[in-house]
Amino acid sequence: MEQGFIVTLVGRKRKNSLPMPDRKYKCVRMKLFFDKGALFYAEYNIRLFLFQLFHKSSHLLANDLDTLLSGYLAAKIKGNRLIYDTHEYFTEVPELVSRPRIKRIWERIEEWIFPKLEAIYTVNDSIASRYSEKYGKNVRVVRNVSRKWTPKDIVPKSELGIPEDKKLLIVQGAGINIDRGVEEAVEAMKYTEGLFLMIVGDGDVVPQLKEQVAREQLGDKVRFYGKRPFNELMYYTFHADFGLTLDKDTNLNYRFSLPNKVFDYIHATTPVLASDLPEIRKVVEGYQVGTFIPSHDPKELAAFFMETARNEEQLTYWKQNCQRAAKELCWEHEEEVLKEIYEVS
CATH class of the missing domain: 3.40.50.2000 (Glycogen Phosphorylase B;)
Incomplete structure (x- = not known):
């Protein structure tokens, strides 16, 4: 926003989701039929793809591998610039390590799209190095740090x-x-x-x-x-x-x-x-x-x-x-x- 972009944040709303605090930018929360598993990821990516496809934009930001496929396809069709923010080493999370067949699906998505990306950043040097070695890409580091916090009006x-x-x-x-x-x-x-x-x-x-x-x-x-x-x-x-x-x-x-x-x-x-x-x-x-x-x-x-x-x-x-x-x-x-x-x- 400080650079002049008009920002829309898109995500999902779950049954136990807290109300969104007031933001200075538009927020869209999708209510999905499926809450987890393969059907959730399929539904979510289809919904994200359609949203990105039919809303005006110049830049698309995919947050982690589970949104990258929809962002990549929408960006290719629209000619938008795609930016990939990978918050973790997604294919090595414990939920996938213990399920090799599912892990391989995500790895194939990553192997197909990652080498084609132009702008990539992640949360620390170790993950950036792993991705750079694997795909030969320049991966920047932006640590997940909040703004300076000063204690005031502390509740006892x-x-x-x-x-x-x-x-x-x-x-x-x-x-x-x-x-x-x-x-x-x-x-x-x-x-x-x-x-x-x-x-x-x-x-x-x-x-x-x-x-x-x-x-x-x-x-x-x-x-x-x-x-x-x-x-x-x-x-x-x-x-x-x-x-x-x-x-x-x-x-x-x-x-x-x-x-x-x-x-x-x-x-x-x-x-x-x-x-x-x-x-x-x-x-x-x-x-x-x-x-x-x-x-x-x-x-x-x-x-x-x-x-x-x-x-x-x-x-x-x-x-x-x-x-x-x-x-x-x-x-x-x-x-x-x-x-x-x-x-x-």
């Missing part, structure tokens, strides 16, 4: 339902899924004292986690706060003493992950406790804003959480470094790369 813990007498851990985001380490974090809470885990967001394993908390009677140590708008989410993050990002190295997508919650934690001056993965290490170690878990074993995690929470001097050091890192790790810097991509016409 009491109004948010947060304990005021415990050290607080937080896991947040829309991707609380399998192999993200949250199951082990919840299990670890059985062996802790004086700690409280906030789970803010949603994902595939959340129903399972709720059953686990009820079964283990951990309601006084773990609480679910559901999906929250970004500004409200950051209140919880701000109050937390530590932010968790515990992805397991079970697939290439997770190995190369750089979750945007890492930057949210830093912006809220919340030190990061992380899995030791390459892109996360660059940030956490490079800016000295946290440390790495010893393993995903629940008892070892519990001991690590307890020991780390007792070190007030270290906590203060990390929080101060978060303040400094936030000045550099922000959208105001990342958007300069994006502007270069879109300025080419």
